[in-house]
Amino acid sequence: MSEIYNFCAGPAMLPAAVMQKAQAEFINWQETGRSVMELSHRSKEYIALAKEAEQDLRDLLSIPDNYKVLFAQGGGRGQFSAVPMNLHGRGKSADFLLTGSWSKGAQQEAEKFLSANIVSEVVTKDGLTAVPKISADMMGADSAYFHYCSNETVDGIEIDEVPDCGDLPLVADMSSNILSKPIDVSKFGVIYAGAQKNIGPSGLAVVIVRDDLLDFAMPETPTFLHYQTMDKFDSMYNTPPTYSWYLAGLVFKWLKEQGGLTAIAKINAQKAALLYGCIDDTPFYSNKVHPDFRSKMNVTFHLPSTELDAAFLTEAEEFGLKALKGHRIVGGMRASIYNAMPLEGVIALTDFMRDFARRNS
Numbered sequence: 001m002s003e004i005y006n007f008c009a010g011p012a013m014l015p016a017a018v019m020q021k022a023q024a025e026f027i028n029w030q031e032t033g034r035s036v037m038e039l040s041h042r043s044k045e046y047i048a049l050a051k052e053a054e055q056d057l058r059d060l061l062s063i064p065d066n067y068k069v070l071f072a073q074g075g076g077r078g079q080f081s082a083v084p085m086n087l088h089g090r091g092k093s094a095d096f097l098l099t100g101s102w103s104k105g106a107q108q109e110a111e112k113f114l115s116a117n118i119v120s121e122v123v124t125k126d127g128l129t130a131v132p133k134i135s136a137d138m139m140g141a142d143s144a145y146f147h148y149c150s151n152e153t154v155d156g157i158e159i160d161e162v163p164d165c166g167d168l169p170l171v172a173d174m175s176s177n178i179l180s181k182p183i184d185v186s187k188f189g190v191i192y193a194g195a196q197k198n199i200g201p202s203g204l205a206v207v208i209v210r211d212d213l214l215d216f217a218m219p220e221t222p223t224f225l226h227y228q229t230m231d232k233f234d235s236m237y238n239t240p241p242t243y244s245w246y247l248a249g250l251v252f253k254w255l256k257e258q259g260g261l262t263a264i265a266k267i268n269a270q271k272a273a274l275l276y277g278c279i280d281d282t283p284f285y286s287n288k289v290h291p292d293f294r295s296k297m298n299v300t301f302h303l304p305s306t307e308l309d310a311a312f313l314t315e316a317e318e319f320g321l322k323a324l325k326g327h328r329i330v331g332g333m334r335a336s337i338y339n340a341m342p343l344e345g346v347i348a349l350t351d352f353m354r355d356f357a358r359r360n361s
């Protein structure tokens with residue numbers, strides 16, 4: 001059997017080295033005679049593991065001391081509700097940039113708790129999708145925060161430049177590009193990310209919140225989503241997803257071994273350049289996102305006709321290239337090339353794409 005490369009958007013592949021380590025210590029973790037999964041979250045062994053994972057994440061992202069790191073349940077969408085509930089006391093409304101299906105999902109959920117205003121949306125520039133510049137004067141007078149999605153997983157749109165929302169807390173859904181490159185955390189009020197793209201298994205979410213924003217929750221906020229309570233209990237108010245937290249910790253260690261985020265960003269840029277290069281030099285394929293906003297994590301592309309889609313997918317599967325079907329609302333293909341995807345996977349994909357185009361043009 002040839003190598004399998006999994007391009008699934010999420011839950012996504014994890015680094016092979018992480019899976020092998022988890023397998024090796026699956027039933028006997030650090031000579032405890034038990035799986036991590038079977039340890040009390042109150043045991044000193046588990047607490048040490050949890051703290052180490054947090055510290056590794058802090059090191060990777062250079063998270064300043066005035067930011068709390070929470071390991072939450074409920075994935076990315078859990079935070080679609082938690083953010084408006086926790087920042088509710090700051091204003092009657094919130095401001096949103098709509099760039100695709102995930103930012104829209106966040107805006108629609110926030111609408112349940114406050115007035116969720118759309119301050120800007122994607123535009124078409126030279127026939128391609130682009131994101132307008134955001135400036136502080138677009139923000140509402142009674143706004144509690146500004147929210148955007150730094151990488152639209154479905155649409156393949158990434159925003160590299162951090163939007164300027166003036167003094168308002170900047171909230172970012174980084175579910176699908178967190179840890180793919182260095183970021184300046186100090187520009188943000190809240191960063192959140194569902195784990196299943198670049199961190200670990202689904203269900204877990206990482207929330208990085210500036211400490212002056214902990215105390216604005218609406219009284220009805222469920223206790224397990226309440227940032228201040230989460231922080232007070234070191235993310236263990238209720239039993240955390242212990243095994244997912246452990247796996248996330250292994251991924252953080254793996255990233256450190258790769259040389260951290262500057263090093264991984266270099267490889268990510270190389271992978272994306274290779275794949276977009278193949279799309280651009282092969283007229284058979286097209287991508288509809290403006291080059292300034294092309295995602296380095298989720299590469300969307302179309303074939304010349306939808307009739308060819310099924311053959312492309314079947315042959316790709318046979319070649320070991322899995323889960324390339326685009327999201328149903330966008331159509332076409334999507335190759336998710338998160339941190340865990342090795343360069344060889346992208347080379348195999350571009351070889352296949354060139355060959356398929358030659359045979360079907």
Ligand SMILES: *Cc1c(COP(=O)(O)O)cnc(C)c1O
Nearest residue numbers: 075076077078102153175176194
């Ligand atoms: C996957 C994803 C989500 C949703 O995550 P769930 O864990 O399924 O709730 C939210 N935002 C973005 C950008 C995503 O990629």
